[in-house]
Amino acid sequence: MAEETIYLCNFRVSVDGEWLCLRELGDLSVTPQLESPQEVPEENDPPKDPTAIERANLLNMVKLSIKSLIESSYQVGRTLDKDFAPLQQFLIVMEHVLKHGLKGVSHGLHSNKLTVSSGPSAAPSKVQIHVPDSDVGTLLTYPGKARAWLRLAMMQKRLADYVKTLVEKKDVMGEFYEPFALLMEEEGMVLAGLLVGLNVIDCNFCVKEDDFDSQLGVIDFSMYLKDPGNYTDRSPGEASRKIFLTYILQLLENYRYHLSLATVTNLQARIENLEKDNSNLSEKLAMANNRVLQLQEEGDKLQTENTRIKGDLEKKLVKSRAGLDDMYVEAQKQLRDETQMRLDVEKELELQISMKQEMEMAMKLLEKDIHEKQDMIVGLRKQLDDIKAINIDMYKKFQAAEGSLKHKTEMLVKLEEKCTQMSQTIKDIEQRSVLLICVSVNCNEAV
Numbered sequence: 001m002a003e004e005t006i007y008l009c010n011f012r013v014s015v016d017g018e019w020l021c022l023r024e025l026g027d028l029s030v031t032p033q034l035e036s037p038q039e040v041p042e043e044n045d046p047p048k049d050p051t052a053i054e055r056a057n058l059l060n061m062v063k064l065s066i067k068s069l070i071e072s073s074y075q076v077g078r079t080l081d082k083d084f085a086p087l088q089q090f091l092i093v094m095e096h097v098l099k100h101g102l103k104g105v106s107h108g109l110h111s112n113k114l115t116v117s118s119g120p121s122a123a124p125s126k127v128q129i130h131v132p133d134s135d136v137g138t139l140l141t142y143p144g145k146a147r148a149w150l151r152l153a154m155m156q157k158r159l160a161d162y163v164k165t166l167v168e169k170k171d172v173m174g175e176f177y178e179p180f181a182l183l184m185e186e187e188g189m190v191l192a193g194l195l196v197g198l199n200v201i202d203c204n205f206c207v208k209e210d211d212f213d214s215q216l217g218v219i220d221f222s223m224y225l226k227d228p229g230n231y232t233d234r235s236p237g238e239a240s241r242k243i244f245l246t247y248i249l250q251l252l253e254n255y256r257y258h259l260s261l262a263t264v265t266n267l268q269a270r271i272e273n274l275e276k277d278n279s280n281l282s283e284k285l286a287m288a289n290n291r292v293l294q295l296q297e298e299g300d301k302l303q304t305e306n307t308r309i310k311g312d313l314e315k316k317l318v319k320s321r322a323g324l325d326d327m328y329v330e331a332q333k334q335l336r337d338e339t340q341m342r343l344d345v346e347k348e349l350e351l352q353i354s355m356k357q358e359m360e361m362a363m364k365l366l367e368k369d370i371h372e373k374q375d376m377i378v379g380l381r382k383q384l385d386d387i388k389a390i391n392i393d394m395y396k397k398f399q400a401a402e403g404s405l406k407h408k409t410e411m412l413v414k415l416e417e418k419c420t421q422m423s424q425t426i427k428d429i430e431q432r433s434v435l436l437i438c439v440s441v442n443c444n445e446a447v
Contacts, residue, residue, distance in 0.1 A: 051101075051180035055187045058097055059194075061219065065090040066194055068223065070201065079202040082151075082210065085223065087203065092219055094150055097191065101181020144212035151205040160195035167192055 069086040080087050153159040166173060167188035177184050182191065 049180075054100065055180075055182045055185060058093075058100060058182055059187050059190060061093050062097065062191060062194055065093045066197060070197060073201050079204045081204050082206070085220075089220055089223065091147070091150055091154075095147065096219070097182055098146065101178040101184065103176060103178060141213045147212040148207050148210075151203070151207055154198070154201075154203045155205060157199045159198060160192050163188070163195055164192040 065086070069090050072084070072086045073080055076084070082088070150159070153162050163183075167183055170184060173181075173183060182188060
């Protein structure tokens with residue numbers, strides 16, 4: 001695709017397809033370029049690599065966006081949110097940086113293979129991008145997940161570490177990026193160094209409520225062009241302002257031209273595809289018409305065969321109708337016999353049903369009687385158990401009384417023996433006392 005360069009003060013705006021980037025010209029004189037914006041470069045100048053120019057443009061755009069973001073955050077003096085314009089522009093620029101040099105729609109931001117973890121416990125050296133489901137809502141596309149990852153990394157103040165990890169893992173990045181991509185060249189380390197300055201900024205995003213699947217807007221160069229610190233021509237005159245507005249209009253017109261060119265190309269491709277589809281459908285329609293004619297011929301043949309078969313069936317029906325009359329009379333007679341037999345069977349069935357009902361009633365009465373007797377038996381068993389318990393209790397008491405009586409009888413026998421012994425002892429004592437009295441009397445008399 002053709003590349004066109006427009007010079008705005010000391011910045012060169014490169015329009016290549018969907019890329020809109022600025023490159024700082026440094027010490028180059030820009031006065032002649034202001035007078036003639038579309039001046040053709042000299043033929044003796046060595047050809048420059050377009051990819052190197054794109055990388056330089058992107059890197060300068062990152063510098064401008066970081067500078068504007070840091071200065072604006074100092075002026076605001078608070079935590080930045082998603083509505084802060086410089087922060088939005090920085091995220092758009094970073095998205096262009098990540099998309100630079102992608103190999104195809106099935107890689108990079110469109111795949112789930114190349115990722116840098118932004119989870120709470122992620123290490124900077126771990127090349128694995130994973131946006132937790134608990135931190136974001138329903139993301140349907142991988143570019144949406146990448147945008148959510150950028151915001152999470154900004155809130156964690158680890159975007160520089162993640163970019164540095166991506167730049168260092170060139171063997172892994174080579175699967176997804178072309179060799180000329182910004183992240184694969186030396187500008188990648190410069191980018192990681194520039195992003196370190198963002199650690200002084202506090203950001204707050206509500207990633208669950210935002211829709212990251214929709215495409216973000218283009219880079220707004222007006223907020224950088226109107227900053228007097230971003231270009232060398234600082235004259236506040238009205239003519240300079242008109243020149244800037246003219247350059248911006250030319251830039252927008254070129255961008256619109258490239259967009260319309262891409263749209264026309266896509267429409268032409270779609271028209272060619274539709275023409276091919278139309279030709280294929282025409283061929284299929286001709287084949288379908290031929291098939292319809294064949295089916296109509298087969299239908300005519302089948303209809304003729306059906307008429308012939310119908311005539312044969314009518315002849316067979318006339319021949320078999322006479323026999324069917326006799327069969328009908330016999331069937332009526334058999335039907336009457338079967339009807340009478342059915343009535344007899346129904347009467348027998350009613351009798352059996354009444355007998356069955358009586359038997360069921362008798363069974364219910366018998367069951368009721370059995371239940372009553374069972375209840376009576378249960379009561380008698382309960383009484384018997386009570387009587388047994390009383391008998392056992394009485395038997396135990398009887399044994400206890402018998403043992404007590406036996407013990408008392410033994411005690412009584414022992415007491416009687418003791419009484420007998422004591423009576424004998426008393427008698428002996430009395431005899432001894434009489435003898436002693438007699439001896440004492442004899443002694444007295446002798447004296």
